[in-house]
Amino acid sequence: MLSQVLQKTSEILSTLPKAETDHFLASRTLPYPVQKQLEKFLEKGEAILAKAAGYSIVGKRALALITDRDLYSNTSILKSLSFTGIRGGLTAVVLELFEDIRFFTEKIHTPCIDYDPRKPLTSYVNKALEYSEASELPFILRIPLYSPAHAETETEHVERVSPRPYFNKHWLRPYRWNIIASRTLPKCIEDHKRNIKVLEELCEELELNQLEEKDPKKVAIVSASCSREAPEDETTLILAFMNPLPKKTIEELTAKAEKITIVDSGRLYLKEKIRLDKATVKKVEKKYEKTCGGCPFPYLLYAIAKALDEINEVGVVCTDTNCHVITLST
Known part of the structure; x- marks a missing residue:
């Protein structure tokens, strides 16, 4: 054979x-015939995220590995879950190939974490799942293609939490999974505000966000995916939380700084959101090509x-x- x-x-x-x-x-x-033949080996991102959403609704932890284009095709799922909430942790690990997804995650009210390639990917996945469970919101873990994941070791693994799955249509609130009701009923609106407040507290934590203190008069604010380009002689805040941003931490660091550097990639999300006139912006260019010719x-x-x-x-x-x-x- x-x-x-x-x-x-x-x-x-x-x-x-x-x-x-x-x-x-x-x-x-x-070539087109090659693409069509290989498509059958790959499951569509929309189906992957829909399945993961189903698991999280019945109380199971779920992880979906998708690309940025798959993310755009799943807008309705993520936007709905941000209002209905979830029972188990849900994290979509998004490989960013073409577009900076951070502006998009803000529009669909979905928390976004930037991955630091110097750290084990499993630690980020575990924390994102924990944050997702704490806030009852789905999380997006952004991985630009030019920031390859840190190699795993034998001691690193994704934590498995296996509660008994069950579906309760009125879990903690009436008509929990009714999208229209979840946006109008007072109890639902109250829960949504509580979830956002929990999220705002989480984003200020210095666990995924990292502060490296050096010269307090020189401050660098760096997106986690660009951490390898951080200045060596400046107090550096490596930001993992992109949506929401830890505004309180940023304000405290930049208040007395004489020199501020923003290191970012893509559409310069940090520059747009922080808006500091005196800041110097360093853009990290993408260093990959979609497919190697030949x-x-x-x-x-x-x-x-x-x-x-x-x-x-x-x-x-x-x-x-x-x-x-x-x-x-x-």
């Missing part, structure tokens, strides 16, 4: 249209999958998380 697959794979690779492969080499995007791996995966189809064999194609897989998921 293996020899048949290899022979078929070779034949299929040799028949790929030259025009499309040339286009791929020039534009660094995958990469043979997508073609190979496409050809193997098609070969398995043609010889009527049920096969499973396993891949590692290369950049083309990330690209295809969008």
